[in-house]
Amino acid sequence: MAMVDVTIRGAGAFGLSIAWACARRGAKVRVIDPNGPGSGASGGLVGALAPHVPENWNDKKAFQFDSLIHAETFWTDVATTGGVSTGYGRTGRLQPIADDKALSLAQRRAKTAADLWQGKAIWQVRPASDFGAWCPHSPTGLVIHDTLTARMHPRRACAALVAALTAKGAEVTTDAKDQGRVLHATGADGLIALSTALGKPIGNGVKGQAALLQHDAANAPQLFADTVHIIPHADGTVAIGSTSERDYDDPTSTDDQLDTVIARAMAAVPALQNAPVIERWAGLRPRAKSRAPMLGDHPLYPGQFIANGGFKIGFGMAPKVAEIMADLLLDGHDAIPDDFRPAASL
Numbered sequence: 001m002a003m004v005d006v007t008i009r010g011a012g013a014f015g016l017s018i019a020w021a022c023a024r025r026g027a028k029v030r031v032i033d034p035n036g037p038g039s040g041a042s043g044g045l046v047g048a049l050a051p052h053v054p055e056n057w058n059d060k061k062a063f064q065f066d067s068l069i070h071a072e073t074f075w076t077d078v079a080t081t082g083g084v085s086t087g088y089g090r091t092g093r094l095q096p097i098a099d100d101k102a103l104s105l106a107q108r109r110a111k112t113a114a115d116l117w118q119g120k121a122i123w124q125v126r127p128a129s130d131f132g133a134w135c136p137h138s139p140t141g142l143v144i145h146d147t148l149t150a151r152m153h154p155r156r157a158c159a160a161l162v163a164a165l166t167a168k169g170a171e172v173t174t175d176a177k178d179q180g181r182v183l184h185a186t187g188a189d190g191l192i193a194l195s196t197a198l199g200k201p202i203g204n205g206v207k208g209q210a211a212l213l214q215h216d217a218a219n220a221p222q223l224f225a226d227t228v229h230i231i232p233h234a235d236g237t238v239a240i241g242s243t244s245e246r247d248y249d250d251p252t253s254t255d256d257q258l259d260t261v262i263a264r265a266m267a268a269v270p271a272l273q274n275a276p277v278i279e280r281w282a283g284l285r286p287r288a289k290s291r292a293p294m295l296g297d298h299p300l301y302p303g304q305f306i307a308n309g310g311f312k313i314g315f316g317m318a319p320k321v322a323e324i325m326a327d328l329l330l331d332g333h334d335a336i337p338d339d340f341r342p343a344a345s346l
């Protein structure tokens with residue numbers, strides 16, 4: 001390969017997406033991951049690209065909103081270039097409304113969404129009966145329907161990014177030397193290593209367990225009911241997630257906590273009751289101390305960069321993280337929100 005402009009360490013959602021944004025702009029890119037692409041949190045199966053609630057607006061919510069709006073173009077471009085589907089679809093989401101208090105909150109949010117979401121998506125209260133059998137039980141008979149939420153298949157999206165990068169002449173490898181500008185997108189391992197090197201907690205891995213069911217709900221909206229995310233994928237499966245565990249012995253094992261999540265999903269959506277569980281999976285979400293993404297200059301390596309801390313919404317954030325980091329790496333243009341800088345966790 002000719003001289004490399006950008007080397008990215010870590011082939012998860014962040015590393016591959018940043019590599020893609022750079023390659024699309026004409027840079028020569030190398031991605032190095034000793035474990036192979038999608039071997040961390042990004043090799044999972046949930047894939048809810050769901051917005052924060054439309055109120056108390058801040059930099060993080062605005063950034064995520066922009067990212068969710070940009071996602072359709074971003075993932076379509078990836079799939080078209082590499083010829084591999086990401087499973088992306090802006091299929092929306094339904095959430096049951098439990099009581100009168102939740103109803104008035106949902107109605108208030110419908111008003112704030114009209115402003116904050118700039119007419120690009122809606123948040124509305126609708127009768128559950130509008131959605132037929134694919135709707136969680138709602139005590140009020142009403143649900144929140146938003147049209148901003150999308151789905152994609154994390155593992156397939158990683159494969160699609162590798163295919164698109166390869167089509168652009170980028171190198172994705174398990175071992176090579178750094179060349180050009182260097183960015184570390186090494187997920188939970190990277191945050192733990194950083195904490196060790198700096199002798200203080202900078203971030204860690206929060207374990208999550210999820211399951212995949214064989215059930216074809218086609219392009220039905222995803223559901224959030226009884227604290228469980230239920231995501232119909234394009235390939236005739238439904239993902240169920242997730243647990244959230246700070247203490248664990250084995251980051252990749254699944255146990256009865258996942259059984260509880262699956263049982264809740266099946267209770268909320270009777271259509272899933274006989275669906276076979278075809279995969280159980282667990283991984284570590286990279287959580288920075290600030291809980292926000294950690295983007296910018298690497299705290300340990302002068303002249304190098306970091307992109308980490310995707311935590312629970314790494315795939316939702318990836319399209320905008322990719323563009324903003326490509327701006328920094330290729331053009332020296334720094335538009336990173338202050339709350340996302342490494343200093344917020346140091």
Ligand SMILES: Cc1cc2nc3c(=O)[nH]c(=O)nc-3n(C[C@H](O)[C@H](O)[C@H](O)COP(=O)(O)OP(=O)(O)OC[C@H]3O[C@@H](n4cnc5c(N)ncnc54)[C@H](O)[C@@H]3O)c2cc1C
Pocket residue numbers: 009010011012013014015032033034035036037038039040041042043044046047048049050154185186187188189190207208209210241242243282283284285286307308309310311312313314315316317
């Ligand atoms: C159960 C579960 C459900 C989730 N659900 C959603 C969801 O619905 N929606 C959403 O948006 N997000 C979700 N997430 C979060 C999302 O998966 C993560 O935020 C995202 O995958 C993080 O991507 P990453 O590239 O930063 O990290 P990772 O995917 O962990 O990638 C880091 C990579 O770095 C590599 N690496 C480590 N050390 C080195 C090194 N020294 N050199 C080179 N490479 C190295 C690793 O092998 C790994 O491949 C979920 C996570 C879990 C666990």
